[in-house]
Amino acid sequence: MTVMVDHGSDQDFARLADPYRRELYAHCYRMLGSVHDAEDLVQETYLRAWRAYDRFEGRSSLRTWLHRIATTACLTALEQRGRRPLPTGLGGPAEPEGRLGERPELPWLEPVPDDLVGAGSDGDPGTVVAARESVRLALVAALQYLQPRQRAVLVLRDVLRFSAAEVAEILGTTVPAVNSLLQRARAQMARSTPTEDDVQVPRAEQKRVLDRYVTAFENYDIGGITSMFTADAVWEMPPYTMWVRGAEHIGRLIRSNCPAQGPGDMRLLPARANGQPAFGLYIRGADGIHRAFQLQVLDLTPNGVAHVAAFFDVSLFPRFGLPAALDRARPTAGAAG
Numbered sequence: 001m002t003v004m005v006d007h008g009s010d011q012d013f014a015r016l017a018d019p020y021r022r023e024l025y026a027h028c029y030r031m032l033g034s035v036h037d038a039e040d041l042v043q044e045t046y047l048r049a050w051r052a053y054d055r056f057e058g059r060s061s062l063r064t065w066l067h068r069i070a071t072t073a074c075l076t077a078l079e080q081r082g083r084r085p086l087p088t089g090l091g092g093p094a095e096p097e098g099r100l101g102e103r104p105e106l107p108w109l110e111p112v113p114d115d116l117v118g119a120g121s122d123g124d125p126g127t128v129v130a131a132r133e134s135v136r137l138a139l140v141a142a143l144q145y146l147q148p149r150q151r152a153v154l155v156l157r158d159v160l161r162f163s164a165a166e167v168a169e170i171l172g173t174t175v176p177a178v179n180s181l182l183q184r185a186r187a188q189m190a191r192s193t194p195t196e197d198d199v200q201v202p203r204a205e206q207k208r209v210l211d212r213y214v215t216a217f218e219n220y221d222i223g224g225i226t227s228m229f230t231a232d233a234v235w236e237m238p239p240y241t242m243w244v245r246g247a248e249h250i251g252r253l254i255r256s257n258c259p260a261q262g263p264g265d266m267r268l269l270p271a272r273a274n275g276q277p278a279f280g281l282y283i284r285g286a287d288g289i290h291r292a293f294q295l296q297v298l299d300l301t302p303n304g305v306a307h308v309a310a311f312f313d314v315s316l317f318p319r320f321g322l323p324a325a326l327d328r329a330r331p332t333a334g335a336a337g
Contacts, residue, residue, distance in 0.1 A: 013053050016062055017046065023063075023160070024070050026117035026135060030155050031074040033084035033109045033144050035116070035319060041077060045070040060169060064162070068170040071152050083144040084109040086137075086309060087236040093245040096252035101241040108238040109141055111297050111311060113320050114272040132275025134159045137297055137309055140274065142193040150185035157182050201300050209300060210270070210277055217281070219263045226251035230304045237294065237310040250308075259283055259293075266290075271320040273297045280322035281310075290326040292317045 024045055028038035048069050049056075056065060084107050112135060114120045119131040133139075143151050149171065156167045157178070164175045164182075171178070201209070209228070216224030229235075229247035236243035244253050260266045260283060267290045271278040278297045282290035292314040299307035317324060 010050070013050055017049060017066060020063055020066050021046075022116065022118045024066060026112075026131065027067065027070055027155060027160065028074055029112050029117060030135065030140055030143055030159065031071070031148075031151060032077065032081070033140055034107070035110050035112050035316070037077065037081070038112070041070065041073050044073050048073070060166070064166050064170060067156065067160070067162070071156070071170055075148050075152060078148040082107060085144060086141050087238055087241050087243040088234060089141060089145070090241055093234075093249075094242045096244050096249045097256050098242055100257065102239050103241050104239045106239065108311075108313075109137075109144065110313070110316065111137065111273040111278065111295060111309070114275060116319075119275045120272070135274050136276065136299075137274045138193060138299070138307070142189055145192055146185050146188055150181050150188070153178055153181040154185040154189065158186075201302055205302075206277065206300060209304070210298075213298075213305065214268045214279070217266050217268055220260055220265060222251050222255050225254060228305050230301060230306045233305060234307045235310070236308075237312060239312060247304075266293075267326055268296075269322055269326075271295070271322060273320065276300075278320070280317055280320065282326050288328060290328075292322065292324050295320065295322075 021042065025038055025042050028041040028045075029035065032038055032041065045066065049066055052069075056062070060068075086109050114132070117131060117135050119128060119135055143154070146154065152171065153167055156162045156170060157164065162170070164178045167178045168175045212224070213228050215221075216228060226247050229250055231247060232245060233247055233250060234243060234245050235250045235253060244250055258266075265284045267282045267284075268279040269282070271280055273295070274297060276297050276299060278295060280292060281294050281296055283293040284290045294310045294312050294314075295316050297309045297311070298305055314324070
């Protein structure tokens, strides 16, 4: 549908363009795999659109026009940026007591808060579910291995549901070229995207599992932690390249590398990232203060926790509404019973 545009004022531009901000943010995040880069590119998109608004004739929808600007900005940015991997994309699993192998110079994939990409709980339930599925960490990680234009076509067609003709207009190419790019992108994603259990975990069961998860960590109960994971679960933690597979290996990794030594050393606060449950984990220092340590993003299945990506970039905490440190008032899970 073509939008009739009134170019009367900046307020008109803001009124018409602002409703697409979260959708554009999610689009830039899927393309770039970074909350920081997505924020910059959305700002650049709106600045470019505002400057060109007096030349927008409404021949295409405003949504299509904004996505053309955003996609062009993302493709330009990707010319200077490498893909953003997770450790599982760099090699095979390791022994839990092995060398962690920190690589802080790599541009690692970053998690994104649900509310920034329309995956929060304050929208239409169907829209929220779709938004959550489209930003799941495994999907965004797999997108990073597509060529930039394949990535753009796949997101625009399969996630945002633009027609092939609209995508051709956005990319300045032909419909046959779009269809060819889409076919190759889908084939690559089928090879690289992990197969996940389609059975959804009911909300009440999720809460029960997550409560147990928190209790096990806050009590430093390695056996309890191990029991939370599926047999072939994965634990990875950028910027460390080492990752492990299997519940037993995860328990051994935590025992051998986590600075916590006993109950009360760890505290967890809930968050939401990439349409998935998440926790900010805090470690108690010598002064008794719990400080930000890592942000864990969990993949839940009916059989337990299947994957944890534990991000050590504590600069992410404010974006999730998580404090840098906690007060001493709350008792540990064990003390609370």
